[in-house]
Amino acid sequence: MTVSSGEILFVKCVKDGIPNRDPLNDSDARRIFGEDDGRISLTDVSVKRDVRDYVLAKYPDGGEEKKHFIWCREERTADGKLLGRDSLAEKILERAGASKEDDKATALMKAAYDMRVFGAVFSVKKMSFHKTGPVQFGWAHSLHPAETRYVQGTTIMPSKDVKADDKGEEEGGKTQGTIWTSYYLPFAVFAMPGVINSTLASETGMTGDDVELLLEGLWNGTLHRQARGRGLQQPLLLIHVEYSDPYFRIGYLEDYLKIQPEREAWLGTNSPTKITDIALDVTELSPLLDKNNPKNPYKSKIQRVRVWKHHELNIIGELPGEIKPVF
Numbered sequence: 001m002t003v004s005s006g007e008i009l010f011v012k013c014v015k016d017g018i019p020n021r022d023p024l025n026d027s028d029a030r031r032i033f034g035e036d037d038g039r040i041s042l043t044d045v046s047v048k049r050d051v052r053d054y055v056l057a058k059y060p061d062g063g064e065e066k067k068h069f070i071w072c073r074e075e076r077t078a079d080g081k082l083l084g085r086d087s088l089a090e091k092i093l094e095r096a097g098a099s100k101e102d103d104k105a106t107a108l109m110k111a112a113y114d115m116r117v118f119g120a121v122f123s124v125k126k127m128s129f130h131k132t133g134p135v136q137f138g139w140a141h142s143l144h145p146a147e148t149r150y151v152q153g154t155t156i157m158p159s160k161d162v163k164a165d166d167k168g169e170e171e172g173g174k175t176q177g178t179i180w181t182s183y184y185l186p187f188a189v190f191a192m193p194g195v196i197n198s199t200l201a202s203e204t205g206m207t208g209d210d211v212e213l214l215l216e217g218l219w220n221g222t223l224h225r226q227a228r229g230r231g232l233q234q235p236l237l238l239i240h241v242e243y244s245d246p247y248f249r250i251g252y253l254e255d256y257l258k259i260q261p262e263r264e265a266w267l268g269t270n271s272p273t274k275i276t277d278i279a280l281d282v283t284e285l286s287p288l289l290d291k292n293n294p295k296n297p298y299k300s301k302i303q304r305v306r307v308w309k310h311h312e313l314n315i316i317g318e319l320p321g322e323i324k325p326v327f
Contacts, residue, residue: 001208003134003201004242004303008194009253010047010140010235012222013275015187017231018148020046028147028183038145038267042190044137051214052114054221062111066096068213071112071120083157085122105129109205116206117214133202135214140192143259144266148183152163185231187273191254198246215240216327219308235326238308239319241289256285260316279314290320298316 004058018029020042029040052070059068069092075083084093089108093099096111104127109115119133196211215238222235243249258281266270272278287293303322 002066002252003196003198003206003208003211004244005198005246005249006196006240007249007251007253008137008192008196008218008241009237009239009257010192010194010218011143011189011237011257012140012233012235013187013189014185014231014233015273017184017233019190019230024162029146029185032139032147033141038147038263039142040146040148040185040188041142042137042140042192044192047137047140047192048114050184050221050225051117051217052055052221054217054224055113055213059113062092062095067111069096069111071108071115072118086126089122089127106205109250111211113210116204117210119200119204126318130155131204132200134197134204134206135194136197137192137194138254139191141254142188143188143257144189145263145307146185146266147271148185151184187277189236189259189278191257193252193254195249215218215308219327234275234310235308236275236310236313239289239321240306242303242305243301244303245301248298250288250298253285253288256288257296258280260294275310276314279316281316282319283317286317286319292320 020030021028030042032040032041033039052072055068056070056073062069071088071092073088075088075091077083090099092111093101093104093107096107098104098107098111101107105122108120108122112120114120115131117133117135118277120129121130122128150163200206207308219235219238222233239253241250241253260279260281261272261277287296288298289302289305290296291299291305293299296302306324307319307321307323308326309315309319310326
């Protein structure tokens with residue numbers, strides 16, 4: 001199955017956490033807009049990590065065809081030593097049965113899913129190559145201003161060992177737990193754009209099956225990767241647009257998506273806290289994706305539109321295309 005150039009629009013929400021913290025801002029949420037704007041942002045790296053971790057969990061041994069290994073990950077030896085990129089590459093080739101291949105770069109691209117999809121910069125003494133990934137994501141931005149909360153608590157475990165002296169009295173160490181502090185988001189909704197380049201896909205060997213796994217990984221990977229500080233995340237809407245023209249895209253689909261309630265409600269004391277409190281307005285986006293709309297200037301360019309939607313999400317307007325069951 002060949003790959004068509006296309007676009008992705010992925011919407012997810014988070015409760016009681018921050019999906020992507022800023023280490024330069026006391027691990028608060030990332031803010032790349034002006035102070036008065038109020039929106040927060042997530043890097044593309046965090047979403048790619050969701051996909052990688054999901055594929056790794058689903059195909060820990062690379063799958064039957066040995067083509068779903070994950071290159072960008074952490075692996076250690078039996079004695080706890082962290083493997084470098086050269087050793088990781090050798091491990092992947094060995095597990096894929098391709099250790100004796102002369103063209104190791106091509107063999108790696110065939111075996112490592114994330115190399116084919118997201119690209120790779122690889123440089124060691126024995127091998128060096130650079131492949132731009134056919135799939136690229138932009139930053140995800142909240143569809144509304146979002147205020148984080150600063151909280152603190154205490155741990156139960158003492159921070160140091162406590163010992164008893166000859167009289168049986170406690171000495172040394174600390175008998176109390178430590179105090180922790182953290183920022184969190186009560187609730188926020190994010191939209192992330194992505195593009196798929198068919199020309200680059202042919203260069204990396206990315207297939208149509210790889211695209212399907214990417215879409216599955218976006219949805220299920222959001223649910224799969226757990227960490228207390230990341231909050232409880234839920235995918236809400238996934239749109240995949242394929243074009244018949246490999247050199248065309250509508251672009252910036254997220255700009256045509258609006259959220260209800262509007263800005264003022266998110267800055268009040270009674271802001272939305274759950275999926276049923278919100279609605280996504282697609283009335284500006286829908287006409288652009290509808291290839292049967294005679295007024296759509298892009299209708300001849302659109303090959304297929306597919307949509308995955310959370311069952312509790314309210315939509316204002318109608319989305320064209322195939323409505324698919326969630327993965």
